[in-house]
Amino acid sequence: MRRFFLFLVLIAALAAGGAWWISRPQVLPEARLAAIAAVEADAERGRLVFHAGGCASCHAEDGAEGEARLVLAGGHRLESEFGAFVAPNISPHPEAGIGAWSVGDFANAMLRGVSPEGAHYYPAFPYTAYIHMTDRDLADLWAFLQTLPEADRENDPNALAFPYTLRRGIGLWKWRHLSDDWVAAAPSETLERGRYLVEALGHCAECHTPRDRWGGLDLARWMGGAENPSGRGRIPNITPAALDWSAADIAYYLETGFTPDYDSAGGTMASVVKNTAELPASDREAIAAYVKGLAPVAAPDAE
Amino acid sequence: MISHANGLGLHAAAASLAAALALAPAATLAQDFENQVAARQGQFKIMALNLGMLGGMARGNIEYDADTAALAAANLVAVSQLGQEFHWPEGSDNIMLDTTRAQPSIWEDFDDFASKWQDYGTQAAALAEVAATGQEALGPAVGALGGTCQACHEAHRGPELN
Structure with a gap:
């Protein structure tokens, strides 16, 4: 009996050690960081990456228009069943923002969800999508962010429920959910661009795909619509099972916010349209092509 | 006992x-504020129908016609001139009702809501100025008007109900 008990303790210790090992924050390999640092960055090109990435939707002030969308003081609250995540200041301010970071720090944050201090970020920051970013886009975006105004707003703490306050646990979540595999096939150049804009930069699935109880995306219902995490209503299913707009309609919506019935985008999607309106028409067409090619996801029978 | x-x-x-x-x-x-909600949703449907004419002409899906464009734009202006006092009773929001996407923020900051409605009127008037001047003027003016729709929807309209 005593030996059996010791055996159990040993197993538990091994499991705890294994979980601790699995959950450690993992940064990019040196070679990748060197490749990113070697990119001759183009800040103007980074502006498009910035808009495609939707950075302003969370890091600029809520409802900001025009130039105010370039002041990345943070403060937007993302409400969820785990609590509220508060977007931080990512302006180039050296103390309040991320002005003291290196491009390598930025790369580890964006592509691996690890802070310069070596802590996990919560996946409310969509590094699960940004993990697909190219070195060039990452470096160009970093260069663009340097050109933006400094903001001295201090960060507010997240308002999360226990046990989600334990950041180390995010490591286990990443082990399950952080992957650089694409979801959709991309058999043409346009679809490949569309997939990059949707699955990587635009992180559309973060809202349009339902989640499991641990907050991981349900890949079998990719873009099939989801509960609105921040309140009433639903985020719509945008697969061809529910959305019958033409590709031209989708591109026009992403440019103007008008649906084919001339209703207009609302809520967080209005902010997304402000971003997509800044992209070249070919990018909006690529997104539309990708959306038209999504695998249809039927509505759940009953809820 | x-x-x-x-x-x-x-x-x-x-x-x-x-x-x-x-x-x-x-x-x-x-109470369900049935009439008020129907009235205000009706005015948005009038907007959508007339914007659809103008947007369709701007995109080249409908053949441009100066008189039609002018009429559609005048209708948009007319909606902007309807007094909104009776359409938005307090409590007719998407927390209290299942029939609306109007968020309580409208009543929490009614000045902001009113100013966004006014922005719509301003852009509708600007669109009416140019609507009859030619097809190429429609795109930018419809786009500017759409910006006022979205600014208000972003702040005050919730997601779809089902």
């Missing part, structure tokens, strides 16, 4: 009266 029972009965009667009184204002609050 009997008086005690009576006491209880009185208590019960008093309790049910209190409950009835407590419910009465709630019942008033829980």
